[in-house]
Amino acid sequence: MGDYIVFDLEWNQGDAPAERNGKTLTFEIVEIGAVKLNEKRQKVGEFSRLIKPQIHQHMHYITGKLIHLSMDDLENGDTFQEVARDFLEWCGEDPKFCSWGPLDLTEFQRNLDFFGMPLLSDRPIAFYDVQKLFSIAYDDGKSRKALASAVDELGIKMDIPFHRALSDAIYTAEVFRGFNERIMQKVSFDTYVTPKTKKQEIRILFDTYEKYISREFDTKEDILENIEIMSTRCYHCHKNLRRKVKWFTPNGKHYYAVAYCEKHGFMKAKVRIKKAENGRLYVVKTCRFISPEDMEEMKAKQRKVKKRQNPG
Ligand SMILES: [Zn+2]
Numbered sequence: 001m002g003d004y005i006v007f008d009l010e011w012n013q014g015d016a017p018a019e020r021n022g023k024t025l026t027f028e029i030v031e032i033g034a035v036k037l038n039e040k041r042q043k044v045g046e047f048s049r050l051i052k053p054q055i056h057q058h059m060h061y062i063t064g065k066l067i068h069l070s071m072d073d074l075e076n077g078d079t080f081q082e083v084a085r086d087f088l089e090w091c092g093e094d095p096k097f098c099s100w101g102p103l104d105l106t107e108f109q110r111n112l113d114f115f116g117m118p119l120l121s122d123r124p125i126a127f128y129d130v131q132k133l134f135s136i137a138y139d140d141g142k143s144r145k146a147l148a149s150a151v152d153e154l155g156i157k158m159d160i161p162f163h164r165a166l167s168d169a170i171y172t173a174e175v176f177r178g179f180n181e182r183i184m185q186k187v188s189f190d191t192y193v194t195p196k197t198k199k200q201e202i203r204i205l206f207d208t209y210e211k212y213i214s215r216e217f218d219t220k221e222d223i224l225e226n227i228e229i230m231s232t233r234c235y236h237c238h239k240n241l242r243r244k245v246k247w248f249t250p251n252g253k254h255y256y257a258v259a260y261c262e263k264h265g266f267m268k269a270k271v272r273i274k275k276a277e278n279g280r281l282y283v284v285k286t287c288r289f290i291s292p293e294d295m296e297e298m299k300a301k302q303r304k305v306k307k308r309q310n311p312g
Pocket residue numbers: 234235236237238239261262263264265
C-alpha cells in the first residue's frame with residue numbers, strides 16, 4: 001500500500017473560465033503543498049512548490065480560498081505541468097490522498113485535464129476528506145468547519161500561518177493523524193472521472209450504510225427504468241425486498257424508497273442523479289437501515305410530495 005498524501009492547493013480564478021480544446025478551467029492551481037505520512041501516519045516528507053500562472057494573469061480579488069500570494073511570488077514558480085509531474089513522482093505508487101474538504105482532488109484533476117496531462121485514474125478515486133472525517137469524529141457528521149477552527153478545537157499548536165498550501169497541509173495532517181480506525185473507514189470518492197463500465201462501478205459497505213456509484217447513462221429515463229438501480233436489495237442478506245414506501249421524488253433529482261427485510265428491518269434507499277463532467281448522468285445510491293419511526297416519517301413525506309404533485 002502507498003503512503004498517505006495530505007495535500008492542499010491554492011488556486012486563482014479569472015473573471016471568466018478559460019477555454020482550450022473544448023475544456024474549461026475556472027480555478028488555476030498556483031501552489032501545491034503536501035505532507036507524506038507512512039502507514040503508521042508518521043510524517044516522512046514534505047512537498048511545497050509555487051506554480052507560474054499560464055491562464056489567469058491577475059490575482060482575483062475573491063478566490064475560492066483566501067490566498068496569501070502575489071503574482072510576483074508566482075513568477076518564481078514552475079509551470080503546472082512541471083510541478084504536477086514532480087508532485088506525482090514524489091507521491092509514489094498508489095498514494096492515498098487526503099485533503100481538507102472534497103474540492104482539491106477534483107480541481108487537481110481538472111487542471112491535469114486542462115493542461116493535457118494524464119488523469120490519476122480511469123475511475124473514481126477513493127480519498128480521505130479530513131473535513132468530513134473531523135465532523136464525523138467530533139461533530140454531528142454533517143457540519144463543516146474551517147481548518148483553523150478544527151485545529152484550534154483540538155488544541156493543536158498553531159505556530160505557522162494558515163492559508164499557504166504547505167502550512168494548511170501540515171495542519172490537515174495533524175488532524176488526520178488523530179482519527180481512529182472506525183473513522184478511517186469512511187472514505188470518500190472523487191468523481192471527476194465517473195465509471196464508464198459496470199466493472200468500474202463503486203460499491204462499498206460502511207458500518208451503517210452501503211454506497212453505490214453507477215456507470216454513466218444518457219437519460220434520466222434510462223436510470224429510472226434500470227431494474228438494478230431501482231431495486232431494493234438488502235445489503236446484508238442480498239434478498240430483493242418488498243417496498244413499503246414506493247419510489248418518490250421531491251425534486252426530480254433525489255429519489256427515495258423504503259423496503260422491508262424480515263431479518264434486518266426497514267431499509268431506506270436514496271438515489272441521487274448527478275451530472276458527470278462530460279455531461280452524461282450517473283447515480284449515487286445509498287441504502288441504510290432506519291427505525292420504524294423514521295419509516296413512518298418517510299411515508300408521511302411521500303404522501304406530502306404526492307399531494308403536491310397531484311393536487312385534488
Ligand atoms: Zn436482510
